[in-house]
Amino acid sequence: MTSEHTPDQPDNAIEPAPASPEPVSEAPVTPAAAAAPAANPTAQRQRASQLAQALRAELQKALIGQTAVIDDVLSALIAGGHVLIEGVPGLGKTLLVRALARCFGGEFARIQFTPDLMPSDVTGHAVYDLKTEQFKLRKGPVFTNLLLADEINRAPAKTQAALLEVMQERQVTLEGRALNVPLPFMVLATQNPIEQEGTYPLPEAELDRFMLKLRMDYPEQSEELNIVRQVARSSKADMLEVTALRTLLQARDVLALQKIASDLPIDEQVLDYAVRIARATRSWPGLTIGAGPRASIALVRCGRARALLRGGDFVVPDDIKGCALAVLRHRVRMSPELDIEGLSVDQVLQQLLAQVPAPRL
Amino acid sequence: MRLTDASVVIRPRSAWEAVDLGVLLAKQHAGLLMLSWAIVTLPIFALLCLLLWDYPSIAVLIFWWLKPAYERLPLFILSNALFGSTPSLKQALKALPGLLKPQLLASLTWRRLSPTRSFDLPVQQLEGLSGSARNQRLVVLGQRDAGGASWLTVVGVALEIALMFGLISLFYMLLPAQLELDWSWDTLISTDTHQWLWLEHLSNLFYALVLVLWGPIYVACGFTLYLNRRTALEAWDIELVFRQLRQRLTGVAYAMLLSVALLFMPVADNAMAASEAAPVATDPNGPDAPRLLKQPLTSEQSQESITQLLDQPPFEHRETVTRWRFGDAPEDPSAEDAKSLDEWMKKLADLAQLWKSVDGVALFFEVLLWTLLFSLLAWLLWRYRDWLNAFAGRLRMPQVRRYQAPEQLFGLEVAPQSLPNDIAGEVERLWAEQPRAALSLLYRALLSRLLHEQQLALKSSDTEGEVLQQVHALQQAELSKFSQTLTSHWQNLAYGHQQPHAALKDELCTGWRQLFERGAQA
Numbered sequence: 017m018t019s020e021h022t023p024d025q026p027d028n029a030i031e032p033a034p035a036s037p038e039p040v041s042e043a044p045v046t047p048a049a050a051a052a053p054a055a056n057p058t059a060q061r062q063r064a065s066q067l068a069q070a071l072r073a074e075l076q077k078a079l080i081g082q083t084a085v086i087d088d089v090l091s092a093l094i095a096g097g098h099v100l101i102e103g104v105p106g107l108g109k110t111l112l113v114r115a116l117a118r119c120f121g122g123e124f125a126r127i128q129f130t131p132d133l134m135p136s137d138v139t140g141h142a143v144y145d146l147k148t149e150q151f152k153l154r155k156g157p158v159f160t161n162l163l164l165a166d167e168i169n170r171a172p173a174k175t176q177a178a179l180l181e182v183m184q185e186r187q188v189t190l191e192g193r194a195l196n197v198p199l200p201f202m203v204l205a206t207q208n209p210i211e212q213e214g215t216y217p218l219p220e221a222e223l224d225r226f227m228l229k230l231r232m233d234y235p236e237q238s239e240e241l242n243i244v245r246q247v248a249r250s251s252k253a254d255m256l257e258v259t260a261l262r263t264l265l266q267a268r269d270v271l272a273l274q275k276i277a278s279d280l281p282i283d284e285q286v287l288d289y290a291v292r293i294a295r296a297t298r299s300w301p302g303l304t305i306g307a308g309p310r311a312s313i314a315l316v317r318c319g320r321a322r323a324l325l326r327g328g329d330f331v332v333p334d335d336i337k338g339c340a341l342a343v344l345r346h347r348v349r350m351s352p353e354l355d356i357e358g359l360s361v362d363q364v365l366q367q368l369l370a371q372v373p374a375p376r377l
Numbered sequence: 378m379r380l381t382d383a384s385v386v387i388r389p390r391s392a393w394e395a396v397d398l399g400v401l402l403a404k405q406h407a408g409l410l411m412l413s414w415a416i417v418t419l420p421i422f423a424l425l426c427l428l429l430w431d432y433p434s435i436a437v438l439i440f441w442w443l444k445p446a447y448e449r450l451p452l453f454i455l456s457n458a459l460f461g462s463t464p465s466l467k468q469a470l471k472a473l474p475g476l477l478k479p480q481l482l483a484s485l486t487w488r489r490l491s492p493t494r495s496f497d498l499p500v501q502q503l504e505g506l507s508g509s510a511r512n513q514r515l516v517v518l519g520q521r522d523a524g525g526a527s528w529l530t531v532v533g534v535a536l537e538i539a540l541m542f543g544l545i546s547l548f549y550m551l552l553p554a555q556l557e558l559d560w561s562w563d564t565l566i567s568t569d570t571h572q573w574l575w576l577e578h579l580s581n582l583f584y585a586l587v588l589v590l591w592g593p594i595y596v597a598c599g600f601t602l603y604l605n606r607r608t609a610l611e612a613w614d615i616e617l618v619f620r621q622l623r624q625r626l627t628g629v630a631y632a633m634l635l636s637v638a639l640l641f642m643p644v645a646d647n648a649m650a651a652s653e654a655a656p657v658a659t660d661p662n663g664p665d666a667p668r669l670l671k672q673p674l675t676s677e678q679s680q681e682s683i684t685q686l687l688d689q690p691p692f693e694h695r696e697t698v699t700r701w702r703f704g705d706a707p708e709d710p711s712a713e714d715a716k717s718l719d720e721w722m723k724k725l726a727d728l729a730q731l732w733k734s735v736d737g738v739a740l741f742f743e744v745l746l747w748t749l750l751f752s753l754l755a756w757l758l759w760r761y762r763d764w765l766n767a768f769a770g771r772l773r774m775p776q777v778r779r780y781q782a783p784e785q786l787f788g789l790e791v792a793p794q795s796l797p798n799d800i801a802g803e804v805e806r807l808w809a810e811q812p813r814a815a816l817s818l819l820y821r822a823l824l825s826r827l828l829h830e831q832q833l834a835l836k837s838s839d840t841e842g843e844v845l846q847q848v849h850a851l852q853q854a855e856l857s858k859f860s861q862t863l864t865s866h867w868q869n870l871a872y873g874h875q876q877p878h879a880a881l882k883d884e885l886c887t888g889w890r891q892l893f894e895r896g897a898q899a
Contacts, residue, residue: 281873281874282872283871283872283873283874285871285872286872301763301764301767301768302767302768329873329875330868330869330872330873330874331872332840332841332842332868332872333840333841333842333872334840334841334842334843337840337842337843353768354768369838370836370838371838372838373837373838374837374838374839374840374841375840
């Protein structure tokens with residue numbers, strides 16, 4: 017489960033526009049923003065969104081249907097946030113993450129969360145080396161770019177809490193030393209909503225650190241036909257192949273994308289709209305607990321990423337509204353009355369969104 | 378009806394004793410009663426099941442509702458059997474159509490839920506009373522045993538339910554274990570599976586079977602309650618004793634009469650003429666005459682003091698008791714003679730009737746209380762209106778609400794009155810110095826047209842993208858294209874802060890004129 021790392025850290029300074037050319041990618045688009053000089057932000061931005069769209073097209077090859085989920089995962093990647101994916105078994109949660117890891121040239125690690133998993137299994141620990149007669153730091157699987165936390169709610173709270181620090185501060189404190197994880201760093205956690213026995217629901221603090229909570233739903237009929245056709249042809253028993261996917265971007269490309277997205281202009285009105293949505297959850301009668309300021313921040317960041325993914329040069333209210341459900345649904349708690357009536361959080365949030373006026377100019 | 382032929386001992390009983398007697402009576406004729414009941418009800422049940430195969434609960438409801446109709450036959454049998462002439466099954470079934478006719482509608486509608494059903498049935502079936510005569514009769518009869526009859530019904534409901542569940546669990550226990558293992562309770566509970574309909578019909582059948590047992594007993598108990606009440610009212614037991622006396626003495630009566638006559642004959646012969654009638658004067662020497670007049674204590678004085686003594690304790694104990702009494706309490710019937718007893722009974726019946734007509738005061742209070750209740754409800758609704766808006770609003774049936782076009786959208790005035798007449802001209806005029814105002818005016822005009830001409834239900838929470846989606850849903854290619862262009866330029870200006878270039882002016886104005894102004898002229 018743990019993987020050996022050399023103690024020295026990879027360079028984690030953000031490179032705004034890496035000057036080196038693209039590595040492997042023979043994508044139809046010109047390799048990303050990497051080559052673009054900072055002088056021409058518009059062209060840089062266009063290239064960035066082309067790259068993002070190429071990535072999306074590649075992922076859609078692996079994961080048929082679920083375009084909305086792919087968009088959301090990509091916007092979280094661009095916005096530098098973490099994602100919690102929820103869905104019944106067999107919808108391709110893990111497949112999506114594997115495909116993303118395949119398209120992404122950086123490091124990828126996977127932790128299967130089990131009830132007996134310890135925090136040190138996640139973060140790493142010190143071991144005594146008999147030869148050198150010294151304690152040697154053994155880094156855990158979190159020291160990676162993409163971390164798949166599979167079935168995260170199967171581990172008890174202390175193990176889940178091991179992720180708290182690394183998710184927020186991008187660093188792990190081991191033996192009193194704060195070690196930085198390589199950037200970009202993204203946690204993709206999956207959980208199963210139906211099987212609640214023997215699981216540990218994520219605490220609020222942990223949930224709040226996830227930028228988006230995505231729901232995977234059953235595919236449409238035509239899409240399912242397509243899936244069945246492809247999988248039935250596959251040589252591996254019942255798995256979709258991800259080996260055919262090309263590696264489209266490297267770690268620094270992702271950092272560049274993130275930088276470009278965070279530079280995307282956003283009008284004051286749109287900013288205000290995002291804040292109003294987050295604030296509305298706090299006074300909404302159907303919600304007992306509203307979203308905190310992290311929600312407003314996540315709304316804006318995710319809106320920027322969506323704008324980039326859309327190919328736009330600026331953020332429009334649609335970008336904010338489009339990601340509002342995914343940003344808010346795990347940060348609010350529904351009032352028990354509505355819960356008893358069988359309403360879902362999404363329905364309540366949709367009512368709320370229908371009441372918040374769009375930006376006024 | 379001859380009381381001497383009655384197969385039960387007629388004497389006044391308590392209501393519970395009477396019910397007990399009813400059970401015995403039903404037990405005595407159990408075979409006939411249950412067989413006839415089964416012959417009548419089971420075909421009806423089967424017919425209902427066939428007709429309403431998909432609605433087992435409605436079938437059993439109708440079957441249950443028809444119970445008063447089935448109950449007439451057992452009463453017929455019981456009333457005949459009580460006085461010795463038990464009908465055969467064939468005779469009973471033949472009599473059924475005639476029994477069903479009178480007041481069937483009333484029995485099945487407003488009297489269906491009466492708690493004293495089996496007690497009231499003899500009045501209409503055996504006495505043949507209807508209308509107000511029946512009501513008066515029931516008032517008289519119900520004075521004592523109505524409570525017992527109601528309890529009989531309540532116990533009957535409980536018994537029916539208990540017996541039915543008992544039968545169902547017996548059925549379940551008799552299932553072989555292998556079959557039981559495969560029993561999937563989920564599918565049993567889910568309503569949409571039709572394969573379990575037969576099971577519901579089966580449990581309904583258990584109800585029908587329970588009724589075969591309980592129905593006749595219920596009727597018999599009601600009947601004996603009724604008999605008991607009449608025994609008390611009409612003193613059947615005393616009448617019976619007299620009749621028995623007469624029967625016993627019929628032979629010796631003549632001889633006795635003759636001997637008595639002979640005994641008195643000589644006395645009549647020796648009678649003499651009456652002497653001159655003298656007024657009976659008080660005897661001057663009688664015990665009441667004043668005597669001992671010359672003594673210190675005369676007889677009058679002594680009598681007076683005796684009376685006084687007798688008037689005091691311990692010979693007389695008087696105390697004053699004060700208590701509340703109803704002013705119009707019926708007088709003690711024992712004070713009346715036999716003739717006025719009848720009158721008194723009538724008065725009592727009238728009084729009972731009066732209770733119903735004296736509702737004037739009660740009506741006032743009823744109205745008052747209802748008004749209070751409604752105002753309380755109204756106050757509660759008003760008090761918790763916010764809460765109800767939030768939580769109960771969604772419970773309402775989805776109603777087609779007339780869409781009220783908002784006057785403002787995204788902070789822009791979109792009412793048609795607020796826009797200039799020649800929009801394209803105005804835009805062209807504004808474009809040079811205030812491009813933002815010009816584009817804003819054009820977008821506002823587009824929204825206004827969408828709202829008022831295309832009747833799009835736009836809300837203030839709709840973003841530009843959602844407005845566009847609604848326009849696309851209209852499936853008007855030109856409008857969609859124009860809206861798309863305009864929206865993207867408007868977004869560029871508003872959120873991207875990019876100035877529109879000059880060529881755009883003509884394109885948009887031409888598009889506007891083609892779309893709307895030509896349409897307006899046409």
